[in-house]
Structures are given as C-alpha cells and as structure tokens.
Amino acid sequence: MSDKHISGHRMTKREFLRLCGAGISLIPAASLMGVPTTVRTQISGKGLIKTRGAAYFTSLDKEDIQCGLCPRRCRVQNNRRGFCRVRENRGGKFYSLVYGNPCAAHLDPIEKKPFFHVLPGTTAFSLATAGCNFHCKFCQNWEISQVSPEDLYNHDLQPETAVRKAREMRARSVAYTYVEPGGSSFTNTCSIRAIWQ
Ligand code: SF4
Numbered sequence: 001m002s003d004k005h006i007s008g009h010r011m012t013k014r015e016f017l018r019l020c021g022a023g024i025s026l027i028p029a030a031s032l033m034g035v036p037t038t039v040r041t042q043i044s045g046k047g048l049i050k051t052r053g054a055a056y057f058t059s060l061d062k063e064d065i066q067c068g069l070c071p072r073r074c075r076v077q078n079n080r081r082g083f084c085r086v087r088e089n090r091g092g093k094f095y096s097l098v099y100g101n102p103c104a105a106h107l108d109p110i111e112k113k114p115f116f117h118v119l120p121g122t123t124a125f126s127l128a129t130a131g132c133n134f135h136c137k138f139c140q141n142w143e144i145s146q147v148s149p150e151d152l153y154n155h156d157l158q159p160e161t162a163v164r165k166a167r168e169m170r171a172r173s174v175a176y177t178y179v180e181p182g183g184s185s186f187t188n189t190c191s192i193r194a195i196w197q
Helices: 003-007 013-022 027-032 159-168
Strands: 043-046 057-059 065-067 087-090 093-096 104-109 123-128 153-155 173-176 191-195
Touching: 123 159, 159 173
Parallel strands: 123 173
Antiparallel strands: 043 153, 057 065, 087 093, 104 123, 173 191
16 A cells, blocks of 8 residues: 555544544444444344363363463363453363454544554544453443453454455554453554555
8 A cells, every 4th residue: 555545534623532532432333433344244143152272371180271362370170260251161162252253344544543643634444342351340341341241242253264355445554452351362452463565
C-alpha cells in the first residue's frame, strides 16, 4: 500500500472522535460501526465455534497439564480450564477454545493503542477473544474479559482471513486488544501483530 494511497484515507477529527466514543465493539456494535458484511455474516451465533489443539503446555501425570502460555502457568486437571477460561484439558489433551474465534472485530484509530507515534492517523483492525488471564477490578471491557466464550457471540475469523479483511478495510495494522489474550496464542495486550506498508 503506497503512502499516496494511505494518505487518502486519513481520518478527520470528527471521525476520530466518533470511533473513540464507540469504545469497545462487541459484534452487534461492530455491525453498526461499519464492519463489512462479509465479517458480519460470519457470526455463527452464541457459544463456541471451533476448538483447536493448544500450543505451549507440558503433560503431567494423572492427565494434568501445565500450561506455559502466560506467567500464571496454570496446572489444569482433566475436564477443567485454566484461569483465563479459554484453555481446556480434555483427557490429557489441551485445547484453545478461542483460536480464530474473536468476539470483537473492529476498526480503531491507532491512537487508541498504547503506542507513541506508530503509523499516526491510520486505523488498526482490532481483535479480541473471550476471557482474560487477569481479573482487574477496573476493567472497562469486563463484559468480554470476565466471561467464557460460550457466553458471547463469536466470529469464525481465522488469521489469514483477518489479515485479508484488514487490508480490504484499509487498516495499516492488526492489533490484538481489549483483553489479555491468554488462550488465543497471542501474548501481549494491544500488541500489533502485523504492519504493512
Ligand atoms: S494462558 Fe490461561 S491456562 Fe495458560 S497459564 Fe495463562 S491463565 Fe493459565
């Protein structure tokens, strides 16, 4: 994407304030904020969409699992989940319940992210999945961070599709945001996962 092309899509002050005022967008809100139809139609309804074998864990005795994805390092018994609610032990095998299944997909001004002068004036395609490995009492996104994926409406939006959507929507980056994403194989809140020129 050339600079000329990008500069043609810089936000006005009015657009920026409107996006900021929208705050976090759960799927119904996202549909009102202009997320493309192709994203909206991928809503599969409330609950789990897909599960996927998890990465970053160690098998222990008695079918227990030691998760190694985040510093909590939960020891998860069979038929139980970790602290984040989205990594589950099923008979000694570990699964992510949210990989490729974000509950929020939204265009944000990059200025909402905790960065300083990263692609100023552009938008970031922002994704979040249910659950979180923190329980902060002040969390403004508690409606998605403190629940299980079964409690929310989720997209079937695999990584390659997310990048394609981001490009179609002329976002310059993909950001993982809104929750601390323990279960989704991403590891840092508000991390920028992809930036293109
Ligand atoms: S990612 Fe989830 S299951 Fe794994 S250690 Fe962190 S909180 Fe526990």
